[in-house]
Amino acid sequence: MIRIEGLSFRYGEGDFQLQIPELSVEAGTTTAFIGPSGSGKTTLLNLIAGIIKPETGRVETRDVEVSALPDPERRRFRVTTVGLVFQEFELLEYLSVLDNILLPYRIHSALDLDDSVRDRARSLAERVGISDKLARYPRRLSQGERQRVAVCRAVLTDPPLLLTDEPTGNLDPVNRERVLDILFDYVTESGTTLVSVTHDHEILARFGRVVDFRDFHVWGEGDDTGGGA
Amino acid sequence: MTDTLYLAWRYLAFHRVKTAILVAAITLIVFLPVGLRVIVNQSSRQLTARAEATPLVIGAKGSPTELTLNTLYFSSDVPARTTYAVASEVTATDLARAIPMYVRFRVQGQPIVGTTLEYFEFRGLELAAGRQIAVLGEAVLGSRAAEMLGVGPGDYVVSSPESVFDIAGVYPLRMPVVGVLDFSDSADDDAVFVDVKTAWVIEGLGHGHQDLSRPEAAAGVLRREGNVVVGNAAVMQFNEITPDNIDSFHFHGDLSGFPLTAVVVVPPDQRSSALLQGRYQTSETNQVVSPSEVMDKLLGTILTVEKFVIAGAVTVGMATLATAFLVFALSLRLRRRERETLFKIGGSRTAVATVMASEIVAVLAVGVLSALVLTFLTQRYGDVIIRALIR
Structure with a gap:
């Protein structure tokens, strides 16, 4: 599903440098990236999603070398192949819950917003228990409800790859479990590949594989790969 | 998109x-x-168009702007009064037509313009409904005034008291509306036109009351001295001029001394205009103004x-x-x-x-x-x- 080879990335002229000689994630698996702040976990998610490009090396997702795609193609790839969930939910305050879920279809011309998409959005909302809040604005939702909206938005396009960045970082234990249940149920049912950045060691048991960015030690299913972050 | x-x-x-x-x-x-x-x-x-259509205005000494605005636009700032004698004097010179104007009172904010039938001819005002003023007490309304007041021929308008606290002041006069003018897109559309004598009646210079020689008016008699009958405060004054009481309306004093706010003067040519202006330039009590000059300054x-x-x-x-x-x-x-x-x-x-x-x-x-x-x-x-x- 994801293959990374000889990757090197640096923000401008800063000290931070991410180097990953090799890393692969198999399709349909669940992987957690852990490590201290600033170790490059989120940066790697952005590289996999094609939001940023590496200085050197390859990032390949579903046999597509994302890092080599021109900007429009990378955006098209992102909107059709990747679902993103952020720690701060990143919902638009001026859009209703339904419009927030439909946002990928409004922001990219490659996707056609029709009734079937709206029906799917409603169905997802019902599944995560927010169907009665579709007309509300995000500020009138609880943290847990907001993250559920963000999950719906991320999976609306039925992406084969779901990237989540601290999806439970702002949630209380009850909502954390609920959101994780939703994510893992979805992943199990759809066969979607899940890669998640987290600081929460309590949830690591749910993942099939954990990649530690501290020493770039990888354990769990699959082979270890060396490198440094 | x-x-x-x-x-x-x-x-x-x-x-x-x-x-x-x-x-x-x-x-x-x-x-x-x-x-x-x-x-x-x-x-x-x-301002220019109406001023240019009004050759000269004579009024009492004072602000030329106030005089012009009141005469042309019936503004609520009433200039110092001149007298009806001025209109007679101008007419007597044969140098111009004189149209008396008395613009002081209001009907619910609409100006009452006391003038003569010559004014309508001078401004080219045509009737849209009804007829012209024929007798004392009748009113013809400008189109917008009729619309604002919601009246037409057959209805009545009542002059507004200048101050509700002035119990000795001007009494309201109920006036039948006999005509409504065509829209002229001018200040005339907002006016309630009456004969200048009707305006004097509103001012209280003319009035009608019970005939004190009749038995039913006995309560209003203060004393009789030969042929002179002196009325008391109980004498009923008419607040409307009707065919039945019109004969009882009369004016006390000499009409030539009655007030006007202005006299619109329409000389037939430049020479007459110059002569008239020369005549009033030296007047101690009156002034003659050219509205177009006043408006140019304004x-x-x-x-x-x-x-x-x-x-x-x-x-x-x-x-x-x-x-x-x-x-x-x-x-x-x-x-x-x-x-x-x-x-x-x-x-x-x-x-x-x-x-x-x-x-x-x-x-x-x-x-x-x-x-x-x-x-x-x-x-x-x-x-x-x-x-x-x-x-």
Whole structure:
């Protein structure tokens, strides 16, 4: 599903440098990236999603070398192949819950917003228990409800790859479990590949594989790969 | 594109107060100088046209502007009174036609213009309904006055007391409306025309009351001294002139001493005009003014003021525009994360910028459009506004 080879990335002229000689994630698996702040976990998610490009090396997702795609193609790839969930939910305050879920279809011309998409959005909302809040604005939702909206938005396009960045970082234990249940149920049912950045060691048991960015030690299913972050 | 506009619309609708303030600011920036220009153009055209159609006005010494505005536009600032004798004098010279004007009273804010039938001929006013004034106490209304008061031929209008606390002052007179004039797009449309003598009756210089020689009026007799009957306060005065009581109406004193606010003078030629002006230039009690000269002076002042106002409006406009620009800039800055989110989930930087640019363009467009609508309304109803301001 994801293959990374000889990757090197640096923000401008800063000290931070991410180097990953090799890393692969198999399709349909669940992987957690852990490590201290600033170790490059989120940066790697952005590289996999094609939001940023590496200085050197390859990032390949579903046999597509994302890092080599021109900007429009990378955006098209992102909107059709990747679902993103952020720690701060990143919902638009001026859009209703339904419009927030439909946002990928409004922001990219490659996707056609029709009734079937709206029906799917409603169905997802019902599944995560927010169907009665579709007309509300995000500020009138609880943290847990907001993250559920963000999950719906991320999976609306039925992406084969779901990237989540601290999806439970702002949630209380009850909502954390609920959101994780939703994510893992979805992943199990759809066969979607899940890669998640987290600081929460309590949830690591749910993942099939954990990649530690501290020493770039990888354990769990699959082979270890060396490198440094 | 539809989705981009939808997102922009949702943003503006969600922040409706901020949007409304920005739209109002843009509207004012555009409308203030443009609207002012329109008003000044219309007022100068209107003031000049009516002034040029009124050759000379004679009135008591005082403010020429007040005299002209009251005579031409029936403004509520009543000039010092001259007398009916002036109208007779002008007529006696054979140098011009003299049209007496007494513009002091109101009917619910509409000016009562006491004059003669010559005024209608002079202004070219035609009847749209009913007939002309025939006897004392009748009124003919301008088209807008009829509309404002909701009356027509067969109805009545009542003069308004100048002060409700002045119990010894002017009594209201109930007047039948006998005609309504055609729309003339002038101050005449707002007027309630009566015979000048009716205006004097409203002032209390003429009145009608019970015939004290009749037995039913005995209670109103204070004393009898030969043929002279002196009435007391119980004598019933008529507040309406009807065919039954019109004969009881009479004036005390010499009519030539009765008040007028002005006499419109219409000389047939320049020579007569010059002679008349020369005659009144030396008068100690009266003045003769050329309305077009008075209006030219007034317009000169208005244009000077307009320049200052426009300069001020432009300065304020620039400051407001800079503030609006700052609001947009700060808003864009505050929305950096939103832009990043849209970009991360697949929106191009151009599409994201288009959403935000659409919001700015929409605010500017609605602001300019509102200003254009206001300008159109100002143009459409400018005459009414100007007349209301003058009154």
